[in-house]
Amino acid sequence: xxxxxxxxxxxxxxxxxxxxxxxxxxxxxxxxxxxxxxxxxxxxxxxxxxxxxxxxxxxxxxxxxxxxxxxxxxxxxxxxxxxxxxxxxxxxxxxxxxxxxxxxxxxxxxxxxxxxxxxxxxxxxxxxxxxxxxxxxxxxxxxxxxxxxxxxxxxxxxxxxxxxxxxxxxxxxxxxxxxxxxxxxxxxxxxxxxxxxxxxxxxxxxxxxxxxxxxxxxxxxxxxxxxxxxxxxxxxxxxxxxxxxxxxxxxxxxxxxxxxxxxxxxxxxxxxxxxxxxxxxxxxxxxxxxxx
Amino acid sequence: xxxxxxxxxxxxxxxxxxxxxxxxxxxxxxxxxxxxxxxxxxxxxxxxxxxxxxxxxxxxxxxxxxxxxxxxxxxxxxxxxxxxxxxxxxxxxxxxxxxxxxxxxxxxxxxxxxxxxxxxxxxxxxxxxxxxxxxxxxxxxxxxxxxxxxxxxxxxxxxxxxxxxxxxxxxxxxxxxxxxxxxxxxxxxxxxxxxxxxxxxxxxxxxxxxxxxxxxxxxxxxxxxxxxxxxxxxxxxxxxxxxxxxxxxxxxxxxxxxxxxxxxxxxxxxxxxxxxxxxxxxxxxxxxxxxxxxxxxxxxxxxxxxxxxx
Numbered sequence: 236x237x238x239x240x241x242x243x244x245x246x247x248x249x250x251x252x253x254x255x256x257x258x259x260x261x262x263x264x265x266x267x268x269x270x271x272x273x274x275x276x277x278x279x280x281x282x283x284x285x286x287x288x289x290x291x292x293x294x295x296x297x298x299x300x301x302x303x304x305x306x307x308x309x310x311x312x313x314x315x316x317x318x319x320x321x322x323x324x325x326x327x328x329x330x331x332x333x334x335x336x337x338x339x340x341x342x343x344x345x346x347x348x349x350x351x352x353x354x355x356x357x358x359x360x361x362x363x364x365x366x367x368x369x370x371x372x373x374x375x376x377x378x379x380x381x382x383x384x385x386x387x388x389x390x391x392x393x394x395x396x397x398x399x400x401x402x403x404x405x406x407x408x409x410x411x412x413x414x415x416x417x418x419x420x421x422x423x424x425x426x427x428x429x430x431x432x433x434x435x436x437x438x439x440x441x442x443x444x445x446x447x448x449x450x451x452x453x454x455x456x457x458x459x460x461x462x463x464x465x466x467x468x469x470x471x472x473x474x475x476x477x478x479x480x481x482x483x484x485x486x487x488x489x490x491x492x493x494x495x496x497x498x499x500x501x502x503x504x505x506x507x508x509x510x511x512x513x514x515x516x517x518x519x520x521x522x523x524x525x526x527x
Numbered sequence: 528x529x530x531x532x533x534x535x536x537x538x539x540x541x542x543x544x545x546x547x548x549x550x551x552x553x554x555x556x557x558x559x560x561x562x563x564x565x566x567x568x569x570x571x572x573x574x575x576x577x578x579x580x581x582x583x584x585x586x587x588x589x590x591x592x593x594x595x596x597x598x599x600x601x602x603x604x605x606x607x608x609x610x611x612x613x614x615x616x617x618x619x620x621x622x623x624x625x626x627x628x629x630x631x632x633x634x635x636x637x638x639x640x641x642x643x644x645x646x647x648x649x650x651x652x653x654x655x656x657x658x659x660x661x662x663x664x665x666x667x668x669x670x671x672x673x674x675x676x677x678x679x680x681x682x683x684x685x686x687x688x689x690x691x692x693x694x695x696x697x698x699x700x701x702x703x704x705x706x707x708x709x710x711x712x713x714x715x716x717x718x719x720x721x722x723x724x725x726x727x728x729x730x731x732x733x734x735x736x737x738x739x740x741x742x743x744x745x746x747x748x749x750x751x752x753x754x755x756x757x758x759x760x761x762x763x764x765x766x767x768x769x770x771x772x773x774x775x776x777x778x779x780x781x782x783x784x785x786x787x788x789x790x791x792x793x794x795x796x797x798x799x800x801x802x803x804x805x806x807x808x809x810x811x812x813x814x815x816x817x818x819x820x821x822x823x824x825x826x827x828x829x830x831x832x833x834x835x836x837x
Contacts (some may be wrong), residue, residue, distance in 0.1 A: 355616045361582040362617060365589020368574070373593055392613070395582030402577075406668060451708050 242462035248318055249279045250520040253493045255314035255327055258518055261508045263331040266339070269503040273309025273415035273488040274303075274382060276460045277469075278315040281380060285469040290320035293347040299377050299473075300350050300366050304359025304393075305384035305413065306340040307505075309473050313337050313346075321348040358389025359383065360410055364400050367408035367481075378473045384412045386418035388438045401451025406478035409469070410452070412443070413459065414492035417501045435499040452483040459486030494519050530691040531723070532630055534669035536561030539598060540676055543569045548594055549677060552587050554580045554601040557782040560630035562600035580605045584613040584625070591624040594678055597749045602636070603629035603686065604645035607652060618682045619657040626676050632662070632686040633722070633773035634801070634818060640808035646801045649721075650778025653751045659704060660751040662686035662722035668748060675702045684788035686785065688773075690811065692723035703735045705752040709761065713743035716829050717762075717765030719758070721747045721780050727815070731771075736830060747780060755787045762794050767832060769797045771825055776800040797832055799825060 252275050284289065286299035303312045310330060317324045322336070329335035336345040340354025350360045363381035370377055383393060400408055421434035444454050457464040457470065465486070472482035476512035490495030490504070494516050508516060517523070542549045543565060555578045556565040565792040566573035580601055587597035600605070606614060606629050618625045629648065636643050652660045661676070661683065663669040667689065676683040695710065710725060711732050718728040723800035732742035746762045747753060762768050768788070770781035781798030790796045801818055815821035820827055 350592065352616055352621050355612055358581070358585050358617055361585020361613070361770050362589040362592075364582070365586035366592060368586065369590045369591070369593035369595060372571075372595075375593075379589075392579075392581040392585070395577075395579035396585065399576060399579065399582055399586070403574075 239390065242466070244345070245279050245283060245462050248283060249276050250493070250522070251318060252279055252311065252314045254517065254520045254522045255317065255324065256310045257328045257494070257508050258513060259310055259314065259330045261513055262328055264507055265331050265505070266310050266507075267307045267505045268497055268508070269417065269490040269501070269505075270305060270308035270384065270413070270415070272492045272494070272497060273316070273343055273459070273490045274305070274308050274311050274413045275493065277310055277382065277411060277413065277486060280462060280465045280469055282315050282319045284466055285473060287377070288319070293321060297375070297377055300361040300363070300379040302353065302363050302379070302381045303341060303352050304353050304381055305356065305387050306353030306359070309337070309339065309341045312341065318349055319434065322346070356384070356387040357392040360393055360396035363408055363410070364396050364403070364405065367405040368398070368403055370407055371405070376408045376476070378407050378409065378476050379410045380411060385412060385414045385416065388412065388443075389437060393468055396445070397452070398452055398479040404479035405421070405481045407476040408481040409472040409484060410481065411484045411486055413486055413488050414443075415488040417490040417499070417504065419501075419504055447483045447485070451480065453478075453480045454483045455484055457487070459488035460492055528691045528693050529666040530689065531663065531669045531687045532559070532561040532689055534666045535630065535673065535687055536564035537671045538673040539565040540568045543572065545634065546677060548596045550574060550590060550595050550597045552576050552583050552597050552599050552700070554578060554583045554599075554605065555628070556601050559602075560600045560628065562598075564627070580610040581613050584610045585617055587625045588617045588621070589624045596624060596626065598626045598628050600630065602631040602643060602645070603648050604643055605707055606684075607645055611651060615655060619655045622657050622671045622681050624680055625682050626754065627682070627684045628687060629684055630687045631689045633688060634806050634814045635688060635811045637689055641805035644806035646773070646775045646806065648686065649750055649772070649774050649780065650741075650782065654778070655784065658681065658751065659683045660686070661704070661749050663745075663748055664723050664725045665692055665694045665696055665745060667694060667698065667700050671700055671702040672748065675704075680701060680816050684751055686722055688723045692726040695726055695729060702748065704749050705754040706749060707754060707757040707761070708746040708748065710744040710746050711742070711800040713741040714764060714766060715741045716767040716769060716833065717743045717745060717761055718769050718771055718825070718829070719745045719747060719748060719780065719784050720771045722773060724820060727820065727822045728771050728825060731746055731809070731825035731829065733769065734822060734826040738830065740830070740833065750780060750783060753783065755791070758784060759791050760788050762788055762792060767797065767836060768794050769799055769829060769832065771799040771820065773820060774800050776802055791795075799828060
């Protein structure tokens with residue numbers, strides 16, 4: 236589906252977000268690119284269109300909650316939060332530096348606007364279940380969104396949460412699977428292929444949607460880079476807050492999406508762009524050369 | 528004399544009537560941990576999480592973010608070994624207001640054997656920044672600690688023995704984090720202990736008295752934080768210092784006392800506990816005897832140590 240003109244503002248924000256992420260990582264000399272890029276369009280949709288948030292009052296009790304369970308994509312979340320006004324864009328330069336509020340993995344004790352700490356994979360959905368359950372018990376109306384990665388889905392703890400959310404009928408909980416199809420190292424193919432791991436498709440041949448539905452989740456399957464699919468899916472999930480089924484948005488994404496040489500390249504899971512590469516990135520994303 | 532697990536269940540029921548934020552999250556062991564008493568009294572505030580301890584911890588963190596005070600119910604070993612990563616990252620690192628009711632602690636776990644016995648929990652939990660680690664000795668102290676932990680803002684690990692031990696405290700008892708308690712004065716040897724092992728140490732001290740040996744007993748209910756000065760002061764008055772714990776001699780109370788005293792004093796510290804071994808299924812008396820932790824075995828070992836010292 237072609238992107239709708241209504242979404243040009245979001246598309247522009249996503250380009251800025253990708254630029255801030257890759258240039259920040261380059262400036263700090265460490266960080267992830269592939270994961271933040273695959274998640275970027277959904278992050279922009281959440282923060283700019285779907286979630287009720289008050290950047291000037293990050294602990295506003297009625298805010299919708301978002302947990303980035305795949306915490307290594309933190310720079311993607313920080314970039315979008317900066318664009319949304321939770322922190323100065325200038326502050327991104329402190330990423331990964333000593334004393335920064337912007338830790339390598341999200342640290343709720345440092346940066347207001349985060350809901351919990353993540354990084355050790357597989358844990359965010361459980362916290363989201365607790366928030367959704369608590370909201371039901373308190374009769375609060377906010378919605379809880381949790382983004383998980385497909386590689387992360389190999390962690391057993393995720394499945395503990397996947398089992399319990401439908402049992403408690405948490406319609407006010409949405410999980411978003413950023414299914415970018417690549418993980419850090421993967422499986423060795425054959426002896427004579429040395430150490431080249433097959434990072435493609437952490438869930439090879441497995442019908443995840445079927446599994447989620449059988450577990451009791453309402454599933455929506457989307458192209459995670461097309462706002463005309465992202466926005467309706469997220470809004471549909473939010474509109475189902477009073478229902479008795481949590482929603483799983485299976486978002487098909489591309490790791491490194493947005494720049495031709497990072498797309499689908501496992502090397503860009505965590506890689507620092509050179510000055511020359513940044514020029515190309517800026518050009519492709521339509522960022523002014525002076526920013527490089 | 529009441530089993531600490533009954534104290535756990537009954538105190539939670541009492542708290543349920545006075546504190547609307549108290550919840551219990553169970554990993555399918557409530558009838559063992561006695562959290563089932565709370566489930567019967569407040570079914571809507573009892574959240575069964577199934578046999579999935581890691582998720583149980585994470586859900587509690589989400590609930591705590593909304594002002595609830597979640598108490599977790601499972602066996603010690605499943606918290607400190609299976610769910611240690613969510614306890615580390617989600618609870619301790621965020622200072623989440625989650626209370627870990629670590630039932631069936633130590634060796635005396637009702638014929639479960641080494642798979643369910645946890646004699647490393649103190650070592651693991653006291654090495655964790657932001658975690659408060661406490662081990663009550665009897666029913667009165669158990670209730671006081673559970674009440675204190677519910678009011679305190681932050682993570683607390685409460686080490687709860689399965690069975691009853693004789694009462695040593697009266698209703699005047701008040702818990703304060705860090706504070707140590709002198710259960711008995713005595714100059715020849717100072718037994719430093721925690722949890723119900725302190726009661727067995729008190730009994731050992733009486734046996735030693737019969738042999739003309741003056742043994743003091745220092746109870747350390749608060750493993751972390753701990754008032755180091757009180758330990759140093761008590762040690763300064765003793766001829767021999769022995770730590771006694773239903774735990775590995777590595778990194779638990781013995782480790783704590785050795786760390787404190789080695790930096791501040793010339794005292795030697797003798798550690799009684801589990802010497803780098805796993806446990807086994809057996810009656811309590813058998814286990815306490817075999818691992819040298821019964822009152823009579825503690826007394827006997829102290830006598831041997833005093834003889835060796837001369």
